[in-house]
Amino acid sequence: MDKPVLDIASGAHDAPLSAADVRAAAGRISGSVVRTTTDHSKTLSAITGAEIWLKFENLQFTAAYKERGALNALLLLDEARKARGVIAASAGNHAQGLSYHGTRLGVPVTIVMPKTTPLVKVMQTESVGGKVVLEGESFDEAYAHARKLETELGLTFIHPFDDPHVAAGQGTVALEMLEDVPDLDTLVLPIGGGGLAAGMGAMARAINPDIRLIGVEAQLYPSMYNLLKGTNLPIGGDTLAEGIAVFAPGLFTSKVLRDQLDDLLLVSEASIESALALLLQIEKTLVEGAGACGLAAVMGNRELFAGRKVGVVLSGGNIDTRLLANVLLRDLARAGRLARLRIGLQDRAGALFKVAKVFHEHNVNIIEVFHQRIFTHLPAKGLVTEIECEARDKEQLDALVAALRREGYEVKQVETE
Numbered sequence: 001m002d003k004p005v006l007d008i009a010s011g012a013h014d015a016p017l018s019a020a021d022v023r024a025a026a027g028r029i030s031g032s033v034v035r036t037t038t039d040h041s042k043t044l045s046a047i048t049g050a051e052i053w054l055k056f057e058n059l060q061f062t063a064a065y066k067e068r069g070a071l072n073a074l075l076l077l078d079e080a081r082k083a084r085g086v087i088a089a090s091a092g093n094h095a096q097g098l099s100y101h102g103t104r105l106g107v108p109v110t111i112v113m114p115k116t117t118p119l120v121k122v123m124q125t126e127s128v129g130g131k132v133v134l135e136g137e138s139f140d141e142a143y144a145h146a147r148k149l150e151t152e153l154g155l156t157f158i159h160p161f162d163d164p165h166v167a168a169g170q171g172t173v174a175l176e177m178l179e180d181v182p183d184l185d186t187l188v189l190p191i192g193g194g195g196l197a198a199g200m201g202a203m204a205r206a207i208n209p210d211i212r213l214i215g216v217e218a219q220l221y222p223s224m225y226n227l228l229k230g231t232n233l234p235i236g237g238d239t240l241a242e243g244i245a246v247f248a249p250g251l252f253t254s255k256v257l258r259d260q261l262d263d264l265l266l267v268s269e270a271s272i273e274s275a276l277a278l279l280l281q282i283e284k285t286l287v288e289g290a291g292a293c294g295l296a297a298v299m300g301n302r303e304l305f306a307g308r309k310v311g312v313v314l315s316g317g318n319i320d321t322r323l324l325a326n327v328l329l330r331d332l333a334r335a336g337r338l339a340r341l342r343i344g345l346q347d348r349a350g351a352l353f354k355v356a357k358v359f360h361e362h363n364v365n366i367i368e369v370f371h372q373r374i375f376t377h378l379p380a381k382g383l384v385t386e387i388e389c390e391a392r393d394k395e396q397l398d399a400l401v402a403a404l405r406r407e408g409y410e411v412k413q414v415e416t417e
Contacts, residue, residue, distance in 0.1 A: 017164050017198060017256055019206030022171035025072040029169060032101070033067050034060050038180040038311065043282045048298050050305040053184060055177050058287050058317030062100050062128065064093035064243075065173055065315050066160070069195060071101040072169030073158045082107045087155040089146040091117040091139065092243055093316050094160035095125045095132075103129025110155065112146035114138055120320065140247075161193030162250030171199025177311050178207045184311045186212040188294040191224050191264070192244030194253030196315065201260035214304070215257065215264040216297040217244060218272065218289075224249040225264050228257065240272050240327065243290030243316055263304070270334070271296040277331035279314070288319040336394025338367075340386055341401065344410040347383045355385070358407060362400040365390040386414070 036056045044052040057065040074086065085108030088098055095111040102109035111130045113122060114137060122132050135145040150157045159166060173196065178184060187204055189197035197215055204211050217225050220237040223246050239245050272289050275296035279287050294312040298305045332338040345351045352369070359366055370386040391397040404411045 017167055017171075017202045019203050021164065021168040022175055022199060022203040025068070025165075025168040026172045026175055028075045029068055029071045029172065032071055032104075035176060036060065038177045041283060044278070044295070047278075048305065049302055050186075050298060050307065051309040052295075052298065053177070053181050053309070053311045054283065054285075055173060055311060055313045056285065057173060058285060058291055058314045060097075062093065062096040063317040064097065064288075065170060065196060065313070066093040067097035067101060068172050069161075069163075069166035069169035069199070070094060070097040070158065073163060073165040074098070074101055074105055074107055076165050077107070077156060081156045084108075084154050084156070085110065086158050087112065087146050087150050087153075088158050088160060089113075089139065089143040090160050091121055091142070092160075093318060095121070095130060096128055096318075098158060099125050099130025100128040110146075110149065110153075112142045112149065114142045118320065124318075159250075161195030161246075162252050163195070164252060167195045167199040167202075167253060167256070169199065170196040171201075171203040173313060174200035174203040175207075177313075178204060181309070181311065182207075184208075184211065184309050186214060186305065186308045186310045188297055188310060188312050189213060189215050189261075190241075190244055190290055190293045190313060190315050191215045191217050191249075191257070192221075192246040192290065193250045194224055194257055195250065196313070198250075198253040198256040198260070200313075201257065205260060212262045212308075213260055214297065215261045216293045217264065217266055218293065219266040219268050221245045221247070222266055223247055224254060224257065225266060227254055228261070228264060240269055240276070240289030240323075241293055243288055243318075244293065265297045265301060265304075267293050267296040267300055271300050273327045273331060274334070275299060276319075277328055280328070285314065286317050286319065286324070287314050288316045291315045291317060336391060336397045338388070338390055339397055340388045340414040341404075342412040342414055343385050343387065343404065345383055345385050352385065354407075355387070355404070355409065358403050359387075359389065359400065362396065362403060363392075364396065364400050 036059050038053050038055045041052045060067050087110040089112045091113045099109045109130045111125055112133045112135055115134045125132055136142045189200055191197045201213050218239045218241040220239045221235055222233045235247055272292050276292035279285055291314045367388040372384040401411050
């Protein structure tokens with residue numbers, strides 16, 4: 001096996017995570033979580049130049065892999081702890097996975113969420129049996145309150161990622177992938193706190209010591225990247241991949257990943273959006289931002305994956321529908337199928353009609369028209385018109401813009417980013 005290429009120091013694990021732990025977890029959770037499929041994508045393979053195999057964890061009951069680790073941790077509790085109940089701090093998939101399986105097993109589950117958590121996430125967690133406590137303005141404040149309640153109420157805290165039992169449960173994803181497709185030579189692992197990547201890495205290395213393990217983080221949240229590569233990139237911002245938006249990675253998971261990863265990549269917001277849209281268009285499957293990061297990494301680093309047999313985890317599918325609509329429309333704009341053109345006109349009868357004729361001649365559909373007479377650099381008798389339109393492709397749109405400019409119009413295309 002080639003030595004991992006990360007320029008980081010090796011360290012001993014305080015709490016080893018072995019393939020035996022993952023196999024034991026697989027036995028415990030078998031039949032209680034969906035054994036999702038690992039399917040080959042002919043179209044994505046043709047696009048990327050690699051053989052792409054997708055693991056559809058977005059098809060779990062709560063639409064995310066988090067169920068696996070949560071259930072394994074619950075099943076390892078003694079009866080006294082189960083009776084008292086468990087607690088966690090989470091505003092995402094861990095909350096739902098823990099609540100669903102805790103309720104199913106008769107274990108009371110309390111989830112502490114920040115007060116800023118969208119109502120839909122609160123409702124989803126409550127709908128599967130969790131008791132939600134809203135506390136604090138940030139995740140850190142919610143986490144601190146959860147640890148306080150843990151002590152005061154005698155509950156058991158189940159960490160969303162920095163827990164060997166949780167990570168072992170998540171590692172069953174790799175076990176299933178390599179059972180289904182034994183000759184995968186590369187796995188792309190989304191990383192937030194590192195539980196999924198640590199568990200999958202431990203299992204994959206045991207099955208195939210030569211397999212390549214490539215981690216991927218959102219560019220706005222390079223917390224594990226900074227730790228393992230010794231960089232000091234800024235952390236924070238509004239990311240589509242909120243499921244892996246972690247300011248500080250796990251202590252346990254980072255020690256495991258230090259020895260496992262062959263490389264760690266960062267992906268931009270635009271690439272995450274494009275990958276999400278591509279999965280919906282081609283595979284007809286819906287993923288959240290974090291679930292699209294693996295494909296985004298492959299598409300943004302094609303030379304690294306060319307000719308390889310690559311396993312990509314679609315880790316979750318929980319995304320707000322309004323946000324999804326924005327992502328899809330922005331993707332159409334990047335592809336040149338939707339555009340907003342800012343055109344300078346004279347404020348007189350028939351001016352808009354003449355512009356519309358050019359759109360008609362190029363068979364470009366006008367969706368909306370906005371006039372601006374006040375906030376413009378034009379003279380008082382001028383106006384700015386913004387026209388949202390729909391074209392067949394970028395070439396058709398470019399031809400329209402060129403024709404408008406030949407007619408003497410000042411045209412500017414409003415960019416999406």
